[in-house]
Amino acid sequence: xxxxxxxxxxxxxxxxxxxxxxxxxxxxxxxxxxxxxxxxxxxxxxxxxxxxxxxxxxxxxxxxxxxxxxxxxxxxxxxxxxxxxxxxxxxxxxxxxxxxxxxxxxxxxxxxxxxxxxxxxxxxxxxxxxxxxxxxxxxxxxxxxxxxxxxxxxxxxxxxxxxxxxxxxxxxxxxxxxxxxxxxxxxxxxxxxxxxxxxxxxxxxxxxxxxxxxxxxxxxxxxxxxxxxxxxxxxxxxxxxxxxxxxxxxxxxxxxxxxxxxxxxxxxxxxxxxxxxxxxxxxxxxxxxxxxxxxxxxxxxxxxxxxxxxxxxxxxxxxxxxxxxxxxxxxxx
Ligand code: NAD
Numbered sequence: 001x002x003x004x005x006x007x008x009x010x011x012x013x014x015x016x017x018x019x020x021x022x023x024x025x026x027x028x029x030x031x032x033x034x035x036x037x038x039x040x041x042x043x044x045x046x047x048x049x050x051x052x053x054x055x056x057x058x059x060x061x062x063x064x065x066x067x068x069x070x071x072x073x074x075x076x077x078x079x080x081x082x083x084x085x086x087x088x089x090x091x092x093x094x095x096x097x098x099x100x101x102x103x104x105x106x107x108x109x110x111x112x113x114x115x116x117x118x119x120x121x122x123x124x125x126x127x128x129x130x131x132x133x134x135x136x137x138x139x140x141x142x143x144x145x146x147x148x149x150x151x152x153x154x155x156x157x158x159x160x161x162x163x164x165x166x167x168x169x170x171x172x173x174x175x176x177x178x179x180x181x182x183x184x185x186x187x188x189x190x191x192x193x194x195x196x197x198x199x200x201x202x203x204x205x206x207x208x209x210x211x212x213x214x215x216x217x218x219x220x221x222x223x224x225x226x227x228x229x230x231x232x233x234x235x236x237x238x239x240x241x242x243x244x245x246x247x248x249x250x251x252x253x254x255x256x257x258x259x260x261x262x263x264x265x266x267x268x269x270x271x272x273x274x275x276x277x278x279x280x281x282x283x284x285x286x287x288x289x290x291x292x293x294x295x296x297x298x299x300x301x302x303x304x305x306x307x308x309x310x311x312x313x314x315x316x317x318x319x320x321x322x323x324x325x326x327x328x329x330x331x332x333x
Contacts, residue, residue: 011038014071016263017273024275024326031333072263094249097122101235106307120228145181150188157222158196168200172223243274243315246281257285274313301332
C-alpha cells in the first residue's frame with residue numbers, strides 16, 4: 001500500500017495490441033474505483049554485454065511492487081535475441097504459470113462446461129533453451145527436468161487446489177516414452193500427493209488429454225512446461241479462443257499476470273482486439289492480492305457483458321470494437 005492507501009502495481013503495456021487492451025483495463029479499473037495505482041514501465045529491450053535484456057527500471061519496479069500486470073511482448077526474431085517473456089520469468093523465478101479456462105456464458109462453443117485450471121511448470125523442460133548444433137544438419141535440444149522444480153510446481157498446484165476448494169489434481173505426462181524426465185515429474189507428483197490426502201490425485205497421458213474434451217471438467221491439471229504451453233492454447237480453443245484466457249506467473253516473491261495470447265500484430269492499432277483475456281488476468285491479480293470484492297465486481301461486469309452478447313468483439317463473432325466492448329463493461333460499473 002502507498003501513502004494514499006492504494007496499492008501500486010507495475011504495468012507493462014507491451015507491444016502490438018498491448019497498449020489498446022491495457023487502456024481497457026485502466027478505464028475499467030477507474031470506473032470500478034479499484035484501489036490500484038499503476039506504475040507504467042517501459043520494457044523496450046536494451047543491449048547489455050552484447051545481449052538484449054530488460055531495462056533495470058522495469059526490473060526494480062516489479063521488485064518493489066511485487067505484483068505486475070503485463071501486456072504481450074513480441075519476441076524479436078533473429079540470432080542473439082532472447083525472449084523477453086522468458087527473461088522476465090527467469091529474472092523473477094516465476095515458477096508456476098496458472099491458466100484458468102472456463103466456458104463463458106453467452107458464447108456457445110462445441111463443448112459446454114469446460115472448467116479447468118491448468119498449471120504449467122514455468123522454468124525448465126524444453127524451454128530451458130539448451131540447444132546446440134552437433135554437426136551441420138544435426139541439432140540437439142535438451143529437456144531438463146529436476147526434482148526440485150517439479151516438486152515446487154506440484155506442491156504449489158496442490159496448495160492452490162486447497163485454496164480454491166478444488167478436489168482433484170491431475171498430473172499430465174508422457175512418462176511412457178520420456179521415461180526418465182516425465183518419469184521423474186510423475187514420481188514426484190505421487191510423492192507430493194501423499195502430503196494432500198484430502199485431495200484426489202490422478203495422472204493422465206498427454207495423448208489422452210488431446211482427444212477427450214470431457215477431461216477438462218472440474219479439475220486442476222499440472223504438467224511440465226511445453227505440454228502446458230500447448231494444452232492451454234487448446235483449452236482456450238475449447239471455450240472460444242485466445243481473446244478470453246488469462247494467466248498468472250507466480251513466484252516466491254513477485255507475480256506477473258498476463259493474457260495467454262501474444263501481441264496479435266495482424267490486428268494491432270485497429271481497435272479490434274478483445275481485451276477480456278487481459279481483463280481476466282487483472283481480475284486474477286486482484287484475487288491474488290486479496291482484493292476479492294473488487295475482483296468479483298469487475299469479473300461480473302465482464303461476464304454479464306459477454307453473456308448479454310450485444311457488444312462482442314469480432315473474434316467472438318460480434319461487430320463491436322474494443323472501445324465499444326470496454327464502454328459496455330464500464331457502463332455496468
Ligand atoms: P498471437 O496470440 O499474438 O495471435 C494469434 C492469433 O490470435 C492472431 O490471429 C490474433 O489476431 C489472435 N488474437 C490474439 N489475441 C487476441 C485478442 N486479444 N483479441 C482478438 N484476437 C486475438 O500469436 P502470434 O501471432 O503467434 O504471436 C505474435 C507475437 O506475440 C510474437 O512475437 C510472439 O512471440 C508474441 N507472444 C507473446 C506472448 C506473451 O507476451 N506472453 C505470448 C505469445 C506470443
